[in-house]
Amino acid sequence: xxxxxxxxxxxxxxxxxxxxxxxxxxxxxFDTVLNTWAENVTDFFEELIEPLTGPIVQxxxxxRAPASNSNxxxxxxxxxxxxxxxxxxxxxxxxxxxxxTLQILRELSEADRTALERTLLIDDQRDPGLIPALQRQIVHxxxxxxQSGEMRVSKLAISLFPIPxxxxxxxxxxxxxxxxxxxxxxxxxxxxxxxxxAEPPKTAPKTVGx
Amino acid sequence: MTGxxxxxxxxxxxxxxxxxxxxxxxxxxxxxxxAIATPTPxxxxxxxxxxxxxxxxxxxxxxxxxxxxxxxxxxxxxxxxMQPITDxxxxxxxxxxxxxxxxxxxxxxxxxxxxxxxxxxxxxxDIVAASDRMTSAELNRCVRNDVLDVIEVSIGLSxxxxxxxxxxxxxxxxxxMFYQALAEQIPIEGEFAANPHKSWKDTATDAPDLPVHxxxxxxxxxxxxxxxxxxxxxxxxxxxxIDKIFAAAERVPLCTTLRKDGVFSEAVExxxxxxxxxxxxxxxPGTVAILPREVFLRVQDKLDxxxxxxVLPTKANVAxxxxxxxxxxxYYFKRGHMRDTSGHGVVRGxxxxxxxxxxxxxxxxxxxxxxxxxxxxxxxxxxxxxxIVRRLKGFQP
Numbered sequence: 001x002x003x004x005x006x007x008x009x010x011x012x013x014x015x016x017x018x019x020x021x022x023x024x025x026x027x028x029x030f031d032t033v034l035n036t037w038a039e040n041v042t043d044f045f046e047e048l049i050e051p052l053t054g055p056i057v058q059x060x061x062x063x064r065a066p067a068s069n070s071n072x073x074x075x076x077x078x079x080x081x082x083x084x085x086x087x088x089x090x091x092x093x094x095x096x097x098x099x100x101t102l103q104i105l106r107e108l109s110e111a112d113r114t115a116l117e118r119t120l121l122i123d124d125q126r127d128p129g130l131i132p133a134l135q136r137q138i139v140h141x142x143x144x145x146x147q148s149g150e151m152r153v154s155k156l157a158i159s160l161f162p163i164p165x166x167x168x169x170x171x172x173x174x175x176x177x178x179x180x181x182x183x184x185x186x187x188x189x190x191x192x193x194x195x196x197x198a199e200p201p202k203t204a205p206k207t208v209g210x
Numbered sequence: 211m212t213g214x215x216x217x218x219x220x221x222x223x224x225x226x227x228x229x230x231x232x233x234x235x236x237x238x239x240x241x242x243x244x245a246i247a248t249p250t251p252x253x254x255x256x257x258x259x260x261x262x263x264x265x266x267x268x269x270x271x272x273x274x275x276x277x278x279x280x281x282x283x284x285x286x287x288x289x290x291x292m293q294p295i296t297d298x299x300x301x302x303x304x305x306x307x308x309x310x311x312x313x314x315x316x317x318x319x320x321x322x323x324x325x326x327x328x329x330x331x332x333x334x335x336d337i338v339a340a341s342d343r344m345t346s347a348e349l350n351r352c353v354r355n356d357v358l359d360v361i362e363v364s365i366g367l368s369x370x371x372x373x374x375x376x377x378x379x380x381x382x383x384x385x386x387m388f389y390q391a392l393a394e395q396i397p398i399e400g401e402f403a404a405n406p407h408k409s410w411k412d413t414a415t416d417a418p419d420l421p422v423h424x425x426x427x428x429x430x431x432x433x434x435x436x437x438x439x440x441x442x443x444x445x446x447x448x449x450x451x452i453d454k455i456f457a458a459a460e461r462v463p464l465c466t467t468l469r470k471d472g473v474f475s476e477a478v479e480x481x482x483x484x485x486x487x488x489x490x491x492x493x494x495p496g497t498v499a500i501l502p503r504e505v506f507l508r509v510q511d512k513l514d515x516x517x518x519x520x521v522l523p524t525k526a527n528v529a530x531x532x533x534x535x536x537x538x539x540x541y542y543f544k545r546g547h548m549r550d551t552s553g554h555g556v557v558r559g560x561x562x563x564x565x566x567x568x569x570x571x572x573x574x575x576x577x578x579x580x581x582x583x584x585x586x587x588x589x590x591x592x593x594x595x596x597x598i599v600r601r602l603k604g605f606q607p
Contacts, residue, residue: 080447105453105456106453106454106455106456106457106458106461107456107457107458108458109443109458109461109462110345110346110347110439110458111438111439111443111444111462112443112447112458114343114439115439115440115443115444115447122531125531125588147346
């Protein structure tokens with residue numbers, strides 16, 4: 001095959017690209033939809049990352065809040081789900097990338113899970129926008145994944161560019177490779193109460209009506 | 211003419227083609243009858259003992275006409291606070307259908323769910339009236355005991371109300387204050403130590419200097435377990451020392467184990483709230499109790515509600531979820547006890563009960579549940595509950 005013939009299949013793609021890029025009045029409706037969608041996606045990324053990095057266009061007077069004290073609902077959900085930000089990777093280039101890695105800090109009790117589900121349920125009613133709904137969906141997925149009895153999502157990586165994705169790393173809930181053991185080896189163990197359980201009950205609770 | 215007609219008639223009857231058609235029709239009718247009469251199992255694990263061969267009910271969402279049930283009376287267990295609601299539903303059911311009086315054993319949500327999940331058969335209850343959600347551990351126990359298809363239907367919202375005797379000081383409370391007041395051990399300067407708090411002032415700077423005393427419903431009630439979830443666990447959720455503990459099994463007891471030095475007492479929960487009124491009548495200022503909202507509404511002439519996180523448990527605040535301590539009121543149904551298409555099953559009336567509670571005249575804004583203190587669900591959620599009833603959709607915690 002000659003070089004001119006080899007490049008032949010690229011022509012349709014080139015034509016399509018030119019057709020899409022060429023500004024024409026007839027394509028205005030499509031452009032609007034495309035732009036709205038692009039704005040939504042960009043807003044989603046910005047809202048997601050801003051509490052951690054601060055505004056992308058920095059204002060000198062803008063105070064920068066640490067991630068742990070963030071009031072952004074998404075990061076609050078993740079904190080309530082027992083995760084904290086472990087690292088943020090940013091790549092600057094032709095295709096920029098931002099990857100936020102979260103690691104599990106504590107496993108949820110049934111009441112913790114129910115409380116978070118209730119919060120998501122309430123926010124579903126109060127804030128039905130696209131971006132908050134997407135954020136809540138990530139947390140819902142995380143909660144569902146964490147309900148598996150034998151495995152646990154020990155690490156969550158959220159990549160923003162070029163294609164948004166959430167990677168869930170699941171590890172056994174019990175055993176040497178569990179997240180609990182990994183945390184125990186990396187942190188000092190302050191989990192035990194300093195004081196032994198209290199002495200036997202002085203007075204049993206009085207019951208009325210029995 | 212007549213004789214010729216009869217001949218043609220006899221010729222048709224005697225012809226082989228007609229006989230074959232008749233034979234085919236008879237065979238088809240036979241198989242159709244067999245198919246209708248044979249129940250299709252709705253549950254996957256049929257019990258080994260044929261004498262207890264229940265659990266095949268509910269294949270169809272329409273009630274069968276025939277009735278070959280093992281027990282006559284519906285058996286309802288669960289929360290005492292839901293007795294008036296359940297009584298009213300039963301009254302409506304018995305007005306609409308010819309049903310024997312159901313058996314009610316409303317001694318607590320947790321106890322009710324335990325009995326409900328014990329197995330399939332006439333010796334086990336059919337319905338739970340629950341003021342708290344069935345946990346995944348409870349559902350797992352159900353599954354282990356062959357109670358495979360549990361259906362959850364929410365009928366409205368309730369809430370936990372913190373009350374005190376009329377005339378006693380009314381002050382704002384939070385979940386954190388209850389944790390600080392009632393937990394057996396709390397972190398003090400980074401270490402867990404025996405709870406020294408004696409006054410509400412010790413638990414929050416803006417609280418009054420009144421002695422801490424709390425009257426709680428007895429264990430195994432939904433109100434008590436809701437209190438542990440919404441007050442004790444919520445109160446310790448963002449405590450730094452607690453958040454450091456990875457395992458929920460270690461963390462939860464630290465949050466929910468109550469002091470044993472007389473700072474709280476228990477009262478048996480009833481639908482009338484009499485025990486709580488009696489206990490509070492002799493109480494000193496600072497004594498508070500925890501009641502379900504629908505019980506509180508019956509005794510609100512004697513008790514005052516305290517705001518939780520600055521919000522009072524009014525109907526509007528509960529409906530909008532502004533009041534944090536809301537809870538869904540639910541019924542759990544055992545699909546395995548429903549009658550199958552041939553009318554065989556444990557009991558008659560489960561589907562009728564389900565249909566009754568999702569009627570607009572029951573759970574809409576102007577329904578009779580609202581008159582009993584239940585805060586109605588939004589129209590969208592009501593439609594979701596109707597769909598659950600229509601499709602007999604299984605419960606997933």
